[in-house]
Amino acid sequence: MPQLIDFLNLKKITEKYSSEINDAVNRVVRSGRYLQGCENEIFESNYADYIGTKYAVGCANGLDALIWIFRAYIELGLMHRGDEVIVPANTFIASILAITENELVPILVEPDINTYQIDGNLIEDAVTSKTRAVLLVHLYGQCAYTEKIENVCRKYDLKMVEDNAQAHGCKHRGRKTGSLGDAAAHSFYPGKNLGALGDGGIITTDDEKLASVMRALSNYGSTEKYIFKYRGRNSRLDEIQAAVLNVKLAHLDEDVKLREKVAKAYIQGITNPLISLPQVMNWKEHVFHIFPVRCSQRERLKDFLAEKGIQTLIHYPIPPHKQECYKEWNNLQLPVTEKIHDEELSLPISPALTEDETTYIIGQINKFRP
Numbered sequence: 001m002p003q004l005i006d007f008l009n010l011k012k013i014t015e016k017y018s019s020e021i022n023d024a025v026n027r028v029v030r031s032g033r034y035l036q037g038c039e040n041e042i043f044e045s046n047y048a049d050y051i052g053t054k055y056a057v058g059c060a061n062g063l064d065a066l067i068w069i070f071r072a073y074i075e076l077g078l079m080h081r082g083d084e085v086i087v088p089a090n091t092f093i094a095s096i097l098a099i100t101e102n103e104l105v106p107i108l109v110e111p112d113i114n115t116y117q118i119d120g121n122l123i124e125d126a127v128t129s130k131t132r133a134v135l136l137v138h139l140y141g142q143c144a145y146t147e148k149i150e151n152v153c154r155k156y157d158l159k160m161v162e163d164n165a166q167a168h169g170c171k172h173r174g175r176k177t178g179s180l181g182d183a184a185a186h187s188f189y190p191g192k193n194l195g196a197l198g199d200g201g202i203i204t205t206d207d208e209k210l211a212s213v214m215r216a217l218s219n220y221g222s223t224e225k226y227i228f229k230y231r232g233r234n235s236r237l238d239e240i241q242a243a244v245l246n247v248k249l250a251h252l253d254e255d256v257k258l259r260e261k262v263a264k265a266y267i268q269g270i271t272n273p274l275i276s277l278p279q280v281m282n283w284k285e286h287v288f289h290i291f292p293v294r295c296s297q298r299e300r301l302k303d304f305l306a307e308k309g310i311q312t313l314i315h316y317p318i319p320p321h322k323q324e325c326y327k328e329w330n331n332l333q334l335p336v337t338e339k340i341h342d343e344e345l346s347l348p349i350s351p352a353l354t355e356d357e358t359t360y361i362i363g364q365i366n367k368f369r370p
């Protein structure tokens with residue numbers, strides 16, 4: 001048996017690029033410029049090229065990136081407090097916090113039980129005269145976009161906003177997620193496929209006006225030094241993080257390939273009928289941020305794997321509508337979302353997971369009997 005298998009060994013991932021990272025960090029240290037310098041400029045340009053958008057605006061984290069998109073639409077007069085935003089009910093809380101933070105109203109829509117992405121067949125029914133946007137969350141690293149969803153957005157003149165926090169490098173028919181809608185938020189939380197050594201975020205868009213409002217909002221609302229057009233905040237991306245991200249961006253595609261190898265082994269190797277495997281819509285385009293299985297005996301499976309030295313996590317144990325911060329929704333019934341939150345278990349997946357470890361995990365899962 002291998003030693004304890006971490007859900008995600010960040011130290012091992014970072015060590016792989018440590019000499020390049022050390023050089024990049026030292027360069028920033030020596031530069032004397034720690035905010036709003038050339039590392040941000042280079043990273044924004046590289047990231048916009050990678051995603052395929054005209055603009056990329058760095059900011060402090062993924063939640064802020066989402067907040068700034070909606071706030072910028074409000075500042076531009078395209079959305080107003082009380083307007084509705086359609087969002088998957090099973091997303092991470094940040095997608096929803098960004099909507100309510102702007103005094104917009106989230107309309108929770110159920111996901112598909114097999115892909116975990118928002119159910120595109122339910123979106124049109126959720127549209128009202130107050131709907132202004134659909135927030136597509138590419139959850140677990142799989143693309144949530146479909147032409148059908150885009151058609152609904154076009155028909156009702158809705159903004160299509162993407163939450164790409166979990167899906168750097170993911171594609172739809174060759175186009176990267178983050179370039180499919182009107183604007184997209186990305187997180188560089190350390191555990192993400194493209195992770196910083198701390199917090200970080202970025203917004204991508206082709207919309208020049210939106211980009212410049214978001215840039216101002218993340219810098220106190222300032223359009224030029226000491227001129228404050230908006231009530232913004234301090235939400236900038238550090239130069240050190242931008243330098244680290246520049247190093248890691250160059251290796252993102254190779255890391256995604258390694259994740260895909262693990263996912264393939266899981267899908268081919270896990271045969272225990274008690275485990276439901278995720279539906280992969282397109283192997284070449286999925287980036288496998290999280291490998292979610294479902295099991296009606298989830299807690300027992302988790303404990304069993306822990307006894308065998310395998311660390312797992314749950315994404316996520318309590319859905320947003322059952323959280324205390326959204327008390328007003330606690331009685332809502334969203335059975336698909338609730339089933340996912342009751343049964344989901346995330347297996348270790350990362351570019352640092354070895355073949356032996358993957359084989360061992362598969363063997364143990366296949367032995368599980370509650």
Ligand SMILES: Cc1ncc(COP(=O)(O)O)c(C=O)c1O
Pocket residue numbers: 061062063064091092094095137163165166186187188189199200201
């Ligand atoms: C789907 C989703 N949206 C938004 C965020 C927020 O990103 P951050 O942690 O960088 O604020 C995260 C990650 O944490 C996420 O998983």
